[in-house]
Amino acid sequence: MTPNSTQQTHQPYEAGYAESASGRVYTVTGGDWEDVLGAGEQDAERIVVNMGPQHPSTHGVLRLVLEIEGETVTETRIVIGYLHTGIEKSCEYRTWTQAVTFLTRADYLAPLYNEAAYCLSVEKLLGITDQIPERATVIRVMVMELQRIASHLVWLATGGMELGATTAMIFGFREREKVLDLLEAITGLRMNHAFIRPGGLAQDLPDGVESAIREFLADMPKRIQEYHRLLTGQPIWKARMVDVNILDAAGCIALGTTGPVLRAAGLPWDLRKTMPYCGYETYEFDVPTALEGDSFARYLVRLEEMGESLRIVEQCLARLRPGPVMVADKKIAWPAQLSIGADGMGNSLAHIRNIMGTSMEALIHHFKLVTEGFRVPAGQVYTQIESPRGELGYHVVSDGGTRPFRVHVRDPSFVNLQAVPALTEGGQVADVIVGVASVDPVLGGVDR
Amino acid sequence: MSGNTHGPGAVDENGGGELVAAGGTAGRQHDAFGAAGSGDTSGFGRLVAPVPVLASSERPFGDADADAVYDALERVFPQLGDAVERAVVDRGELTLYVRREALPALARTLRDDPGLRFELLSSLSGVDYPDDLTGRRLHSVVHLTSMTHRRRLRVEVSVGDDDPTVPSLTGVWPTADWHEREAYDLFGIVYTGHPGLTRIMMPDDWTGHPQRKDYPLGGIPVDYKGATVPPPDERRSYS
Incomplete structure (x- = not known):
């Protein structure tokens, strides 16, 4: 028995009880209920529990407050904001190009989607959408689809771990590492790439990466089959997920839930098909759906989406033609040509030789773009793309200056997390774990 | 800025x-x-x-989707002239600047009418224009998506600092719940009729609304290799 669990306390996190307007409130840090409540405390039928930590997000940044009756959840409350870092506000104090470096850190499992959605918005404001080089757009699509696979693999890994399937975790992170190796080779960083920039890309593909991607494409279908063999027919996996946390299409739309959760409820709403961008209408791929609307259906949809992403990456490789990866307008295009030097990545010597010794124009452009940045005509746009978690929208406002006037991120995790009470209330406590996992929230995007 | x-x-x-x-x-x-x-x-x-x-775009807008939405609204929403202050088409996106009193009725029509069918509230965000010509600096901007017709629409309501109330849309689109809490928290827009308008990003006992333009970004000077770098909002600005 905890020595002080039946003593009155005034410390907020200390075991004990405190009198409040709604009656006696117990704070429990361990032990048996009977010991805590003691004899004669039979009126305590309302139990409020801080759930977790079970999901990686619940280690400090997501708080789940459950009201339970026995094992049944009567109310789920989600408390967020613990990871709010003011990304949107910070963008208002940087140039249009610098803002990419902040926004890529919002949804850290899909940073390239943040970059792409933001850059598409800025390009629409600038009116240069149709001047973006074909090669840049193809590479954008390719890295986005590679990242979709990586993101779904993290979901498989963490979701599996929460249900005790630690092999799923090992397998998921193992393959995700291969995607991160590819993205590191392409962008220089495993995460938070700041690779997609207004006007194009930070740099072109390095030599040899295409063959590495082809190797990955050849290997990955076998891995997806492995996940199916490991999990899809497994009795425990199915017992935890089938007919659990059901949300139908009407519920999804009312709650704003998009992405795999909505498609698992039967509505084939995928912005790559329904409102195409980046030339997605010219790629051949299917939109996997399911009808059940439960956690198992969401698992199947995500697994199939990985296969479809592989198809798109393959088509991207076939389309790659030599050419520029940044818009031709020198008043917008980031001037530096990067290369790896003795002290890491920086401006290439050829570029420095050019601006310092040869071209006055190039020096002016470099200086003005790096210190001041470019101006963006006043106006506002909203761009939505299909991130691994659903509709990722950017509402970007310009006042005609060199800095964003306002950047709002409509993050799919933020909106989808609202659906967790609908998924979990009335169910078992154990199903809350499945419910949160099946939504795949990334708190970096939720809180921004 | x-x-x-x-x-x-x-x-x-x-x-x-x-x-x-x-x-x-x-x-x-x-x-x-x-x-x-x-x-x-x-x-x-x-x-x-x-x-x-401050001016509306001329009709017809020259954009098929924008014209279709506005035509449908004119057919089924007779108070449209009073409800909409301005209708602007810019970069292919239609924005309706709506008087706040008319917002709930207009929202319901936008969602339910077969010719409109904006089933999905994609996004709701606040924007602070301290120098707004109308004197109403706080804008509550809603982005709607019609899954049926595959169209988008922006509905914007602006209110002043002294009376920052906007009718809540949670009764029409339940997903507006957290969006409105965020706009309240960061901009101080008060959504009347919201079931529980509390802070969502900032701590409950926070004072002020951090994303307003007159709220300082904060930060401290940082020493770097013998020089001092001022905080971001005190650095040289070009716009």
Whole structure:
């Protein structure tokens, strides 16, 4: 028995009880209920529990407050904001190009989607959408689809771990590492790439990466089959997920839930098909759906989406033609040509030789773009793309200056997390774990 | 930030120092040396100063989706003239600037009418325009998606600092719940009828609304290799 669990306390996190307007409130840090409540405390039928930590997000940044009756959840409350870092506000104090470096850190499992959605918005404001080089757009699509696979693999890994399937975790992170190796080779960083920039890309593909991607494409279908063999027919996996946390299409739309959760409820709403961008209408791929609307259906949809992403990456490789990866307008295009030097990545010597010794124009452009940045005509746009978690929208406002006037991120995790009470209330406590996992929230995007 | 821009809107490349109201709320002044508010004397910024104008786009808008939405609204929403202050098409996106009193009825029509069917509230965000021409600095901007017709629509309501109340949309689109809590938390827009309008990002006992333009970013000077780098909002600004 905890020595002080039946003593009155005034410390907020200390075991004990405190009198409040709604009656006696117990704070429990361990032990048996009977010991805590003691004899004669039979009126305590309302139990409020801080759930977790079970999901990686619940280690400090997501708080789940459950009201339970026995094992049944009567109310789920989600408390967020613990990871709010003011990304949107910070963008208002940087140039249009610098803002990419902040926004890529919002949804850290899909940073390239943040970059792409933001850059598409800025390009629409600038009116240069149709001047973006074909090669840049193809590479954008390719890295986005590679990242979709990586993101779904993290979901498989963490979701599996929460249900005790630690092999799923090992397998998921193992393959995700291969995607991160590819993205590191392409962008220089495993995460938070700041690779997609207004006007194009930070740099072109390095030599040899295409063959590495082809190797990955050849290997990955076998891995997806492995996940199916490991999990899809497994009795425990199915017992935890089938007919659990059901949300139908009407519920999804009312709650704003998009992405795999909505498609698992039967509505084939995928912005790559329904409102195409980046030339997605010219790629051949299917939109996997399911009808059940439960956690198992969401698992199947995500697994199939990985296969479809592989198809798109393959088509991207076939389309790659030599050419520029940044818009031709020198008043917008980031001037530096990067290369790896003795002290890491920086401006290439050829570029420095050019601006310092040869071209006055190039020096002016470099200086003005790096210190001041470019101006963006006043106006506002909203761009939505299909991130691994659903509709990722950017509402970007310009006042005609060199800095964003306002950047709002409509993050799919933020909106989808609202659906967790609908998924979990009335169910078992154990199903809350499945419910949160099946939504795949990334708190970096939720809180921004 | 620049002090001479007020609302979003379209611009047009006319010359000669005249005010341009090309279908948007903002025009531009093109003048040899008239780039007021910008420190740019190099010509790199093209010596263009924005001039705010409040005007609707001319009908027909010339954009198939925008015209279809507006035509459908005119058919089924007789109070449209009173409800909508301005309708602007800019960069292919239709924005309805709506009076707040008319918002709930308009929202319901937008969601339910078969010709409109904006089933999904994609996004709701606040924007603070401290120099808004109408004096209503706080804008509550809603982005709607019609899955049936595959169209988008922006509905914007602006309110003043002194009475920052906007009717809540949670009764029409339940997903507005957290969006409105965020706009309340960060901008101080009060959504009447919201079931539990509390802070969502900032701690419950926070004072102030951090994303308003007059709320400082904060930060401290940082020493770097013998020099001192000031906090971001005190560094040199070009716009």
